[in-house]
Amino acid sequence: MSRDEDALRWEGDDELDRATADDADAGSAPGPDGASAPDAAREARRRGPLGWLMLALAAASTVGWIAIMVLNPVQQPSLLGLAMYQLGELLAVIAPLLWWFCVGRLAPVGRRAPWWLAGLVVTAPWPLAVGVLA
Amino acid sequence: MSAREPREERPSDSWIVALLFALAFGYDTVEAIANAEQLPLLYVGAGIEGAIPWWLLVAQVALPGIFFVVALFVGRRMRLVGKAGILLVALGVSAQLSLLAEQLARQIAITALGA
Known part of the structure; x- marks a missing residue:
């Protein structure tokens, strides 16, 4: 993805210990409670x-x-x-x-x-x- | 799509954002100082110099700076967008308090004139 496209995306400014949508790109590693990173991110955003x-x-x-x-x-x-x-x-x-x-x-x-x-x-x-x- | 490289944030970025917001909060303070000079003259002109709300004028001068410092403290561990968001909220609250001070000064004058 080019830097220009990157500038148009909202990546949020979450706390460092909170999983983000980027983690989904990097692979769905299960979290400490067994939930996958995208699920944890969705839960945090709810x-x-x-x-x-x-x-x-x-x-x-x-x-x-x-x-x-x-x-x-x-x-x-x-x-x-x-x-x-x-x-x-x-x-x-x-x-x-x-x-x-x-x-x-x-x-x-x-x-x-x-x-x-x-x-x-x-x-x-x-x-x-x-x-x-x- | 490959994983994106993490964005780099230099400490100078935070300083630049803080400086820009400092200008806005500084403008609020300058406006409050101008109010503190002019409002007593209006009260004296109306013959209600005893009702000048000095506490309100002092608070109006002091609060923008306090909000700026508190916003910097709250956002100290956040990334740049978070810092800017907190500072923008603080600027909004500062603007709200300016409007509240204006309304209070008006009501105090009306009450003093009616007494």
């Missing part, structure tokens, strides 16, 4: 019901941040300032889903739930709550 629930909640947070962005009047003195402000708003909107995705790809299976919960708390649309409670 989100489970909790993962999908967290995805739904992260999507709800994203909708909240979109509402904040729409309701927030933007006044910036310069075009650069306006562009950077809107870039910040875009990052704020995608942060809940980005957090969910990064936990799913980077955290070991056993540690995903606390990281997902932390993400829900940290990336919740708090400005909406401040506006409602005030």
Whole structure:
């Protein structure tokens, strides 16, 4: 495979001790628990019901941040300032889903739930709550 | 298809990515410092200088740097894409907190004006 094609493939950024799809190319050696490497990789990638629930909640947070962005009047003195402000708003909107995705790809299976919960708390649309409670 | 050669990641790659994100977090900090200079003037102009939320202004200046360091710490053993992902999430959370600080400052001013 050429380097150009390689650049277009998503290989993930898994932990070093986690089997990856590459292992399937190198041969299906059985893992320590008897499962083959591709099976272990598939198992590690599986989100489970909790993962999908967290995805739904992260999507709800994203909708909240979109509402904040729409309701927030933007006044910036310069075009650069306006562009950077809107870039910040875009990052704020995608942060809940980005957090969910990064936990799913980077955290070991056993540690995903606390990281997902932390993400829900940290990336919740708090400005909406401040506006409602005030 | 033969097995692919493992990709080489040089330590300088991580430094370059960290430097690029440092610029973005630095921009957040500069913006927060500008806010810390201008917001008190608005409060003084409105006659509510006693309600200036200094704690909020200080937090807004300090948090982007803290997020940057925490993201580097969390991603220290990860490969380059993982590091970049963690730093991007931290930048997003920093942007969220800027919007939250803006909303809090607005609510504090409204409350002080109504009192």
